[in-house]
Amino acid sequence: MRSSRIRFPKFLLANAPVLSIIAVLAAVPPFITNMYYVQVLVFIGIYAILTLSLNLLNGYVGLLSIGHAAFYAIGAYASAKLSMELGLPWVLALAGAGAIAGFFGYLIAKPTLRLSGIYLTLVTLGFNMILFLVLQNWMSFTNGPLGIMDVPPPSIFGFVLSSRLQYYYLILALVLLTVLSMHRLMTCRFGRALTAIRENELAAEATGVDTTRYKIQAFVLAAFYAGIAGSFYAHFVKYISPDSFTINESFILLAMLAFGGQGNLIGPIVGAAALILIPEAFRPLQEYRMFVYGGVLIVMMLVRRQGLLGGRSYSLRWTRFDSAPARIYERGDKFLPEG
Amino acid sequence: MPSFLFDQFINGLTQGSVYALLALGFTMIFGTLRMVTFAHGEVYMMGAYMGFEIIRLLYPSFLLALLAALVATAMLGIVVELLAFHFLRNAPHATSLLVTIGISILLVNLAQKIWGPETQSIPFGRIDQLGNFEIEIAGVYITFLQIAVLGVTVLLMLVLYFVINRTKLGMVIRAMAQDYEAASAMGVNVNVIYMAAFAIGSMLGGVAGVLVGVYYNMFYPTMGGIYGLKAFSASVVGGLTSLPGAVVAGLLIGLVETFSVEFGASNFRHVFSFVFMILILLLRPGGLFGGKEMAHTRGD
Numbered sequence: 001m002r003s004s005r006i007r008f009p010k011f012l013l014a015n016a017p018v019l020s021i022i023a024v025l026a027a028v029p030p031f032i033t034n035m036y037y038v039q040v041l042v043f044i045g046i047y048a049i050l051t052l053s054l055n056l057l058n059g060y061v062g063l064l065s066i067g068h069a070a071f072y073a074i075g076a077y078a079s080a081k082l083s084m085e086l087g088l089p090w091v092l093a094l095a096g097a098g099a100i101a102g103f104f105g106y107l108i109a110k111p112t113l114r115l116s117g118i119y120l121t122l123v124t125l126g127f128n129m130i131l132f133l134v135l136q137n138w139m140s141f142t143n144g145p146l147g148i149m150d151v152p153p154p155s156i157f158g159f160v161l162s163s164r165l166q167y168y169y170l171i172l173a174l175v176l177l178t179v180l181s182m183h184r185l186m187t188c189r190f191g192r193a194l195t196a197i198r199e200n201e202l203a204a205e206a207t208g209v210d211t212t213r214y215k216i217q218a219f220v221l222a223a224f225y226a227g228i229a230g231s232f233y234a235h236f237v238k239y240i241s242p243d244s245f246t247i248n249e250s251f252i253l254l255a256m257l258a259f260g261g262q263g264n265l266i267g268p269i270v271g272a273a274a275l276i277l278i279p280e281a282f283r284p285l286q287e288y289r290m291f292v293y294g295g296v297l298i299v300m301m302l303v304r305r306q307g308l309l310g311g312r313s314y315s316l317r318w319t320r321f322d323s324a325p326a327r328i329y330e331r332g333d334k335f336l337p338e339g
Numbered sequence: 340m341p342s343f344l345f346d347q348f349i350n351g352l353t354q355g356s357v358y359a360l361l362a363l364g365f366t367m368i369f370g371t372l373r374m375v376t377f378a379h380g381e382v383y384m385m386g387a388y389m390g391f392e393i394i395r396l397l398y399p400s401f402l403l404a405l406l407a408a409l410v411a412t413a414m415l416g417i418v419v420e421l422l423a424f425h426f427l428r429n430a431p432h433a434t435s436l437l438v439t440i441g442i443s444i445l446l447v448n449l450a451q452k453i454w455g456p457e458t459q460s461i462p463f464g465r466i467d468q469l470g471n472f473e474i475e476i477a478g479v480y481i482t483f484l485q486i487a488v489l490g491v492t493v494l495l496m497l498v499l500y501f502v503i504n505r506t507k508l509g510m511v512i513r514a515m516a517q518d519y520e521a522a523s524a525m526g527v528n529v530n531v532i533y534m535a536a537f538a539i540g541s542m543l544g545g546v547a548g549v550l551v552g553v554y555y556n557m558f559y560p561t562m563g564g565i566y567g568l569k570a571f572s573a574s575v576v577g578g579l580t581s582l583p584g585a586v587v588a589g590l591l592i593g594l595v596e597t598f599s600v601e602f603g604a605s606n607f608r609h610v611f612s613f614v615f616m617i618l619i620l621l622l623r624p625g626g627l628f629g630g631k632e633m634a635h636t637r638g639d
Contacts, residue, residue, distance in 0.1 A: 064433045066377070066440060111621045118375055119620060121436065122571045125377070129568055130613045137607065247564065251444055258437055290448045297441030302426060305434045 018316045022176065029168050038164045040280055042236060044273045045171035046229050049178050051256045051268035053225030059262030059310070060186065061218045062198035063113075064121045067128025068253050071101040071223040073135065073245030075230025077142060080151045080240055090154035094231045101227025102220045109219035114212055120219075128247050135242035147241025154235045167236050174232060178225060179265055185221075186265075194218055248290065255293040258300045261310025270309055342478045347601050348594070353485050353554070355593020356492035357547050361566060362573035362585035363499065364543035370516045370580045371536035374432060377439040378419050379544050380567020381446035386412045386545025387552035387562060388450060394553070395461050399468035401487055404553070408545040416541025420534050443563070450560035458559040466556060488550045495546060496586060502539075503582065512536055516580065544570075565609055572616040578626025588627060 012019065032038055050072060057063045079097035082088045088096065108127055112120040135142045142148070153161050154170065161167055185191050193214045196204035205211050234240050252275070260271020275296065279289040300307060365379050389411045390404035397403065423438035470483040503509035514522040515532055523529045551566065552558050573592050577584025592612045599611040619626065 058433065062431075062433070064436060066436070111617060115620065115624050118432070119575070119624075122375070122575065123617070123620075126568050126571065126613050126616070129564060130610050133609055134607070248444075251440055254437060254440060288448075290444055294441045294444030294448065297444070298422065298438050301430075301434050301438045301441070302422070305430060 014317050016318050021316075025172060026169070029165060035164050038168050040276065042164065042168050042171050044276050045168075045175050046233055046236075047253070047256060047272035047276060048175050048269045049229040049232075050226055050253050051260065051272045052178055052182060052265065053222045053229070054253050054257050055262050055265075055268040056182065056218060056222045056225070058257060059264070059268075060191065060194045060198060061215055063117055063215060063219065065124040065219070065222065065250075066121055066254060067124035067126070067247065067250050068222075068226055069245045069247070069249035070124070070128040070131045071105060071226035072230040072233070072249065073131060073242075074101045074104050074223075075227030076234040076240045076245070077135070077148070077230075078227065079231035080148050080234045081141075083152055083235075084148070090152075090235060091156065093235075094154075094228060097231035097234075098224045098227040101230065102224035105220045105223025106216065108223075109216045113215045113219065125247070125250075128245075128250055132242050132246055135245070142242070145242060147239055147243075148234075149239050151234050151238045151240065153238070154232075171232060171236075174228065175269075178228075179269075182265055190214070190217070251297075252293050255296045258307055259296050261307025263306070263310050264313045266314050266316075267307050267309040271307065345476075346479045347597050349479065349481055349485060351594035351597030352590065353488050353593070354597055355590035356489055357551050357554075357589075358566075358569045358573050358593050359586045359589025360492055360495065360543050360547040360550070361570035362577060362589045363496070363582060364540035364547070365570040365574045366577065366580065366582055366585040367499075367540035367543065368537055369574065370582070371512055372424060372533055373519075374424060374435055375439075375571075376419065376423065376537075377436060377567070378423075378443040378446065379540075379570055380563030380565075381443040382412050382415055382419070382541045382563075383544040383548040383551075383566055383570075384450060384560065384563035385415055385446060385548070387548030387558055388454060389545065390549030390552055391459065391461060391558045394465055394469070399465045401469055401491075401549075401553070404549050405491065405546055408549045409542045412541045412545025412548075413538040415545075416538045417534055419541070420537035424533065424537075425530065447560050447563070454558070454560065456560060458557050460556045460558070461553070463556075466553070469553070484554050488554055491546065491550060495543065499539075499543070499582070508532075508535060568609075569612065572612055575616055576619045576626055578628045581626065581628040584626055584628030 029038055029041060050068065053071075054065060054068050057065050075097040078100040079093045082093040082096045083090060108123060109120065112123045136145050138144070155161070156170075161170060186194070193204065193209045196207070196209055197211050197214060201211055233244075237244075256271040256275045257268055258271070259275055260269065261267025275293065279285050279292060285292060361379070361383060364382075365376075368374075368376055368379070386408040389408040393404040393407045394400075419439065419442055422442060423435045427435050427438065470487070472483050473480040474486065475481075501509075503512065511522065511527050511532055512535070514525070515527065515529070515536075519529065522532075547566070548563075552562075569589075569592060573589040574585050575588075576592065577586070577588035592615065595615055596608045596612050600608050
């Protein structure tokens with residue numbers, strides 16, 4: 001009988017794989033002596049959020065945004081402006097940056113999404129280029145190509161972040177929040193509607209899914225997440241200029257998504273990590289990193305278009321202790337093997 | 340008309356005719372394949388560099404530069420078609436789009452490795468050898484380069500009109516644009532026609548590259564980006580599948596831009612034409628000439 005064993009709460013056991021990954025991610029960095037490596041990890045975190053937000057569009061709804069760095073830029077500038085000019089605390093600036101990026105996402109999505117998807121794609125590319133030019137030429141607001149300097153570090157209820165390790169824990173928390181919220185979103189009605197739109201838009205519409213509304217909502221959400229990443233970037237690097245948000249940045253995100261795989265929440269993170277680590281690991285490659293990104297896009301699309309881990313969903317739950325099968329046991333299904 | 344306005348009108352027309360050429364190439368490709376390429380701006384850039392090398396190293400002749408660019412970009416277009424579309428006929432649209440983006444990244448960085456990231460120019464002595472005279476119309480001087488740009492553009496448009504409407508190849512391309520399945524059932528070799536359409540579209544882009552490069556005498560690896568965007572904008576404004584629409588929209592965008600600079604928005608000229616495109620999308624999604632129906636990609 002089970003009662004003789006030590007009983008862990010089922011919730012902990014079922015989520016043991018996820019919890020152990022989080023534990024490793026949280027426990028290892030303090031032992032890294034070279035702070036540069038920690039900084040690389042922080043950047044992986046930023047790009048993981050960005051790639052995840054792109055995945056929301058490309059992987060789940062089947063919309064292609066090829067100017068996603070625009071929303072990243074809006075988040076960064078909005079957060080810097082909100083905290084420097086209005087003196088808002090970081091938490092509010094973060095939320096504000098996300099909201100403003102989402103608002104711009106709405107402005108882009110609303111007129112284009114009632115048309116076929118290709119118009120949105122063209123407009124996102126154009127929006128990225130145009131935003132870059134605006135950031136560069138609007139001297140009085142963005143300080144042009146000189147950029148905004150001395151963005152204050154984040155302070156959370158009075159605690160001011162200073163070391164890179166603290167930034168690492170902050171971005172870890174943000175990535176976990178992103179993954180968790182996206183997981184919840186994608187398993188509820190909203191997520192099922194998005195998947196239905198991707199699989200067959202006509203059928204989705206016939207079963208009563210308001211496709212245009214869901215697409216716009218998904219686009220706004222993706223812009224929101226990108227804005228969050230932008231806000232963190234601004235407060236981490238403390239200096240933002242238009243050069244950090246060129247169309248190349250958008251293309252790098254696409255390469256990460258294409259490499260890691262789309263349609264689940266693990267692929268984008270793996271893609272972001274891999275495409276940051278590969279040029280880091282091979283120093284001579286640094287000069288050729290854009291070649292790597294371009295080559296990755298072409299090769300992945302020709303050879304394995306769903307990406308390394310894409311095309312299926314992975315469960316990080318220990319199903320043996322999952323409550324869903326347990327419920328079947330309680331119903332008394334005789335055909336299932338003894339657990 | 341005051342002469343400075345006429346002057347600006349000629350400038351806008353020159354600028355617009357280049358946009359029209361680019362948009363024609365883009366529309367040609369979209370109309371036949373029903374797919375978008377994002378490497379169009381980079382094909383244009385490669386054409387420009389081709390002309391640059393010919394004039395700088397070989398012989399200062401516009402014609403020779405244009406011919407070299409035509410050959411080079413036609414081959415480049417076929418390579419793009421093979422990589423991005425030929426092997427991915429049954430794949431979702433996004434797959435081909437991402438390959439063209441990958442190609443555009445590679446081309447920009449290749450140009451950076453070959454010619455360096457800085458702006459290159461042809462020595463002025465060489466430029467003057469191309470032809471150096473001006474015509475005066477109503478008190479406005481029109482330079483040789485402006486005449487060359489306008490002349491080449493008009494000539495190419497006439498050739499294209501002839502090819503599309505009077506030759507067998509043109510007929511097949513029109514048939515494919517209307518219904519590629521029916522065309523293929525009638526015995527059209529779909530793959531060859533796609534390749535031909537791509538080559539023609541790319542050649543138009545390459546010629547535009549030589550014209551702009553020599554006109555401003557500036558060659559740099561990222562020159563394709565904003566011009567590629569102009570090609571999309573003009574193409575969308577024209578209705579994405581209409582060749583006359585692309586020409587009119589290209590000229591219109593060129594004029595709108597030049598006059599917005601004239602009336603004091605020089606830093607935001609590109610913003611202006613982009614907003615113009617969004618407005619057209621809001622008011623008339625089918626474009627100026629596409630009727631009420633908007634263009635669909637394959638599989639839509």
